[in-house]
Amino acid sequence: MRKKNKLLKNKKGQEMLIDFWTIIIFTGIVIIFLVLFYISKGDVGNTAKDEFKSKDVNIILTSFLRSPAYFDYSKTAAEVISEDSYSKDFTRTQSIVQKLFVGVDTYNNKKVKDIILCVKKDSSKLVEYSIKYDNNNYVVSTKSGGECESSLQYTYAEENIPRHDTNSLYIKLGVLTVDK
């Protein structure tokens, strides 16, 4: 003789069983919505984020060029760079770069490994600074070589600024990040 399941036979048991499935089903619905929401968010968000990523560096570069020099508020960083390009002594530029970029450890929710700022006139590199972040230390160095950093691991922004004569300078800012 086949035994009947007590739980099914029992009215209380039936109610419990129904309650159980109800909870399971609604929990499932919630989970499905969460999953769908997460998927949707990821698709849309990633696309937007990817597009915006490069824009952020542009904004940073423009803001940097507009920043007043800490040692002379009447001049912007762009003007200081322009002036330094005549003497080719970029000490002041370096000090501004250090002041503004040392300590920046996060970009786009990622860890900043390196920030480069390169200055070119015509096709000649005048100076390129690197601010590397490693082991909680920042190392500011000057990069050699005839070209500005162009590794694809960096995110770049480029801009031109005028000199006092009729020439322009080319400024390139690059940010290298790694996942946290």
Place this chain on the structure above:
Amino acid sequence: MFNNKRGQLFVVVVAIAVTLAIASSYFILQYVVYAHISEDVTLGTYQSGMVDTLNDADKVLVYNDLLAKYSSYDALRKFMDNGGVYNKIVNDDSGSDTTVTCGRYIYNLWNDANKNCYPEYTKTYQKYLDDSLRSRVSNVNSIPKYYPFTIFKALDYNYEYYSNNKSIFAVANDPLTLYVFKNTATKNNIGLQSYVALKSAASLKDGDITGVPFDSAVPSNYLAANNRKIDSIVIHYTAGESISSAMSRFKQENQASAHYIIGGAKDNYAVEQVVLDKDVAYHAGCINSQITNICAYKDPVNSKGAFCKDTTYGNINSRSIGIEIVNLGFDCGATGKEYCRADSLQTNINGLKYWQKYPDQQMDKIVALSAILVKKYGVSKDNIIGHDQITACKSDPGPAFDWTNFKSKLDEALKLDINQLETVVVSGNTFNGCPKTSNTDWKIGNLMVSKDSLNADDTLTVTLTIINTGDNCVNVQPKIYFTSRQTTLLNGQPFTPNFPSSAIFKKSDAKPYINIELKCKFTTDVNIANSEQANGNCVLLAPPANANVPFSYTVYAKASEENGLNEKTGLNMEKPLTVYKPKGTTSGSGNGQGITVSNDLSPTEKNRVDQTRQNLEKLNIIGYIGEVADKYQIPKELLMGKITQESSGINYKIKIDSDPKKSNYAVGISQIEGWQHYNLIKDTCGAEYVTECAACTSCDLNGKGTTCRNDLKNCCKFEKFGNDPKCQIDVGARLLKQEYDRYVYNYEAYKNNVMNSCKDPIYQQKYLAYTGWERALRAYNGFGCDPKARNDLYVDLVSKWASGWGYTGTYQNIVKAEVETGILGTYDIKPSYTTSVGFDFKILDKLTEFAQKTTKECGGADSKDLCVQDNIQLFNTENIPIFAKNNEHINLTTNCEDDYITKILMGTVREIDDCVNSNETECQCVINSPEDININLRGSVEGTTLTYNGNDKQRNVYSDRIIYSNGGLINKTVSLKDVTISKNQTGLSFENKYGRKCAPLKNSYDMCLKTDFNVPVVKNDKLIYENLTLKFSIRLRDDVPPDSVVNIDAYSQNHTNNSIILTWDKNPELDVAKYIIYLSDDMNTFNRPTDGLKSAIPYRVIPAVQGFDEYYDIDYQNPVCKVNADNTGVYCVFNVAASKAVNGAGIRITLEENKLYYLSKSNQFLYILNGSDAYNKLADGQDKNIAITAVDADGNEMKFINISSSTITVTAEDLLESGFTNITSYKFENNNNTLVLSWNQITKYINGKPLSSNTAVYYNVYMIQSPICSDQGMSIATMGSSQGEFNSNADNAIIVSSMSIGDYCVGVTSKTNNGREFDGIYVQKITLPAHS
């Protein structure tokens, strides 16, 4: 329900159903509906395009802000250097500029003579700022690539200025428009840029005549008006070769304008309007100072008219229409015939001989335009005049303009109606008013076809991008050629369809490109293709349904200008094109299915892609290629295409040398030459990939030097690299991305490589047209262009394979519709900036007060120097502390401490000035030149410009006082042309008429307000900061008149009729500019109790600064008069004392009347009042009262003179004698020893004037016995007594008795009724014979 079993089950079912419904809805939406929506529209993508534009705008503003800041530095320097005054350039018409200044004495002069000659600092600074910004904007060398549609164009930069005492706020009047693009890729696409450029091209509107474009002059060059009456037309020539050259002038501030320009041959005789008819153009007026000068402005139409740039009616500008004709005028000069055009008219006008003729086509336009204006405004035909009829100083339209022919044609033209005339005027005018112009600056920028391969029923769009980098318009007529080897229809000959449009456009920064399109259809019907092609329609033959192979066409483009001008046959670009069978038709395989080529590749080509895919799948590497593509942000399909082209996915080595050690081969899937990219391999894949090669060279293997690479080339095989496809892919991709970064944003570098490596112009054009990844691919493959190797096809082939991999990139296939979808909208920005000069302009107010006070107070001071210094000290005392509170330091001084160049220049100006104007005698002009410099002095009537060509720049210094005159009008010309001061030249002198004289008047002081404001200046490519000094001059206004003129004396001048010699002591004051002689019958006239001299009328005004002759002493009371040797008259000379004579030592001179002489011995001036001129008020025997005053350079004159010392009473005397005569015959009578003489009657005075007929004359005959009459002109004192006085009514003969034989000197003189007899006599020798 929950207690009910069925209800419970219902709930469960419903829950499950709802869950399934929601889930399925999501998936339907996500993967069915949304799948058709491009990823580009995903939330955030478009917004990123906007942010992109915002970034661009921000970059523009950063750039502009800095330009403005630098401009403010420039402006402040100029402002300070020019003493806060802006030297306006006023142009009277198209001919010449005139500098209108407030005067200069070293620096800009602040003076009271002109109330505007004090600083208007707000306007002046703004003006300098505007000038500088325009200059900087227009001189930006290259437009940063990142703002392709944001053009810095000077003329667009019109700012509205607001200011306070310390800063200027400027807002651009017109916005700059930036386009918002869908994403960065579309923004960077050249096809899109071309299209947008076309869209943004500003069209010129019509002017007053339909079809005549209106390109307005800048507002400062015309006067906006309404309802003016037009009654005349003035014809000009431009003295240039094209409309554009004239337009450039009209577009500059404060120049001239005209209403219309009629072009020359280069302009295809097009007509443009510059100023609307209703407005007043500045084309025929003059500046105020020219009204009375030699230019003698006149108005042939309305004599009441004024002629300057005022707004009053009557001004010829206000009433006329100005027509400029493009014509060189006397382009080849007066003598240089060899430079003339062949058609020059050789007519000598004012020494100008060769004039460019007006071609018939141009004359037709002039006539038609004039006829329209005559009809419109009722202008009389006679009121069509040339500019040369208005002023003698203008030559246009010149003798080459045939007025007779013009009037004749005009009569005929007036028979036409206005519409007909307009047709004539606008013929040659073109689209949007852009006249067709030949130039060499255009080129084919790109050839685009909508598809590289297509089906037979598709339509092909061919788009040709024309780039015009020149300043002129161009009308490019493109030609597209199709050739095909597969169709017999074309027989291998190119088919050239009619292009429906031509590219007519004017270059401007905003529209350097234009796209022109041709639509071509395909048909499988040979007859249709034949007939359509015969009509020039672009219909091409497609392969028939049963064809085994597609047709392959080659499309290439050429272009030339319309009318065959400037044909550029060398510029063509080829584009392979493949046409497949029609859809739905059966293929040769007989499977009955239509063939649809989804990826536009031929089956063979598709097969290659498929084979590559299989090869890569075998290596299990396709996924990795995708990762690498993402890593380097390269389109995956493009990377696949490159691999397909390089290796078809086969890891093999090519160019294997017989020597196994050598490695000069390309390796692997990416075909990388390891010896070339040692470091790239090392950096990308790791040092272990090149370890094996380390032994190949002793070099530091950092890729430096050819030797190192050759070592590698001859030794290392790069085994590890060659065996790792992933590393090969990684290195290849990285290299491609490097080329992208290197060249996509640096066109110049790319262009240089192309031009250096590829010498074939066809391929050069092809390569230079590449953008984006195409450019990167070109660089990856190298820049060479061997026509045999056809390495130029590399990019095309990679693109083709990429297409096979599904790449839908933007290379060359941009068409209008696609482009339009790439633009989301526009974003306007209005540049604005605030410049804070850090310098309180209020100081200018205080300086103005100082200048006014000082010029007034110190002019008449006993010690001007002391007075000026006192005032300076007072100024500094009052102001230095005030400005010091703000950490601003100023100091006013007369010690300007200019640099040595300035000092030399200024010194030169001063020395020249002094030399020319001085009346001092003992100073010397010395100019020291401490370094190797050249100074060219170029003099002119209206000022002198010293142009210094030094080490770093050119400077101009002006000295208006070179032509100094006190009368206000220029009355003296000093020519200083081509004077050169050379190295270390000292003792340089500038001489006036009698030698070097210099003595500064010292009425003018150079002032410098030294400040500690500094601005950056670039000198010799170094940036330095210089303190600013405000420089200006003041000229003391002398209120005190010179002292009385004393020691006046007067003498009747011998042998003259009532002339008076006046002498007086020189007034010792240095600034005496003139003396005035008053003449009156009544002494009281000179000194009336109330107004003193005011009521007296000057009889003579004698400039005393220059132009007088100077002698040590003259015996002016005792002239020595003699008869001319030919008995034609008499001359009187005055002895000049030899001692210390400055000039003319020991000579005898003739004193001229009405001329000033300076007698340095007695420090006296001498002046002869002419008693016999028409205005003579000196009458014989009558008393006259004379007063003499001195007037200084500021016009000060004593109002009340000292009667006792400054006046004299004279009585004029007629001391003029009648002349003498000569003996006409004589007769000696032996019998009574009697001599009978006959002579001519006297007819004139000794000064040559005729005697009146009723003047009684008596003759005296003088005779001495002498064998020699050595001097025919002798004094009668030497002739003894007169033989008798004879009445003039006698028979002109005397009889002298008791003569003995011998030689005699005989002469006859005369006396008029005043009894005076001239001392000189003309004697003749006669010989009396012996008694017979």
